[in-house]
Amino acid sequence: MDLRNCHNFHDFRRLAKRRLPGPIFDYIDGAADEEMQLVLWEIEKGDAGAMRHAEAAAPAHPEPALFWFRVGRSFESAGKRDDAIAALSRSYGIDASHPGVVSLLSSLLEKRGVARTTSGDAAGGRSDLEGAVRVDAANAPARLNLAVACAMAGETDRARALAREALAIRPGYEKAEALLRALK
Numbered sequence: 788m789d790l791r792n793c794h795n796f797h798d799f800r801r802l803a804k805r806r807l808p809g810p811i812f813d814y815i816d817g818a819a820d821e822e823m824q825l826v827l828w829e830i831e832k833g834d835a836g837a838m839r840h841a842e843a844a845a846p847a848h849p850e851p852a853l854f855w856f857r858v859g860r861s862f863e864s865a866g867k868r869d870d871a872i873a874a875l876s877r878s879y880g881i882d883a884s885h886p887g888v889v890s891l892l893s894s895l896l897e898k899r900g901v902a903r904t905t906s907g908d909a910a911g912g913r914s915d916l917e918g919a920v921r922v923d924a925a926n927a928p929a930r931l932n933l934a935v936a937c938a939m940a941g942e943t944d945r946a947r948a949l950a951r952e953a954l955a956i957r958p959g960y961e962k963a964e965a966l967l968r969a970l971k
Contacts, residue, residue, distance in 0.1 A: 822847065823854055830861040837862075838870055845877075852882035863891070868899055879922065893923035901932055904939075912936060927957040934966055943970050 793802055822844040829837035841858045848854040859874035875892040878885055896919035904912030913936045919929035934949035947970050954963040 820848075823857060826858060827861045830858065830865050830867075833865065838873070841874065852878045852885045852888070854878075855881065856885055856888050859888075859891070863895060868895055871895055872899065889923050890926075893919045893926045893929060896922065897926065897929040897932060900929070900936075904932075904936055909936065909940065913940070925956055927953040927960055927963070930956065931960070931963050931966065934963075938966070938970060946970055 826841045855878035859871045862871035878888045896915045900912045900915030916933040931953040934946045938946035950963045950966045
């Protein structure tokens with residue numbers, strides 16, 4: 788492989804790894820991790836420009852799914868749910884099988900969906916709840932909360948179906964059983 792065959796960041800990285808002496812490559816490659824650590828520190832300190840910095844630093848990181856996952860976790864720890872969802876969505880879009888991203892993203896979408904629904908934003912809440920179920924089909928609470936949102940919108944058949952699905956995922960799920968009884 789030579790420079791003419793490099794079409795993206797990963798190609799350049801592979802070429803550099805083959806051509807440069809190991810210690811020099813490791814030094815240069817390590818700069819991406821330092822940049823990620825700086826972004827994480829900015830998030831922890833509440834820097835308003837942390838997301839812009841993350842967007843600029845992500846393309847240079849050798850593992851962008853890991854980069855965005857760690858950024859998402861940091862935003863979640865800092866209580867910035869919307870930024871956490873944005874970062875985790877990027878990680879999920881790059882590698883949906885990355886460990887932890889599915890459950891954390893689905894959980895945050897579910898929490899935001901419930902919060903939006905209870906504050907009067909039924910459409911936004913429903914969109915988040917549907918996203919939570921789409922990301923993690925095994926998230927029974929998200930499925931049940933989506934069922935409640937559907938019931939509130941008058942879609943009782945869909946609400947029943949979702950409650951049954953939640954019960955199939957989690958047998959004996961009392962809240963799903965209670966919703967099914969209420970929808971009869």
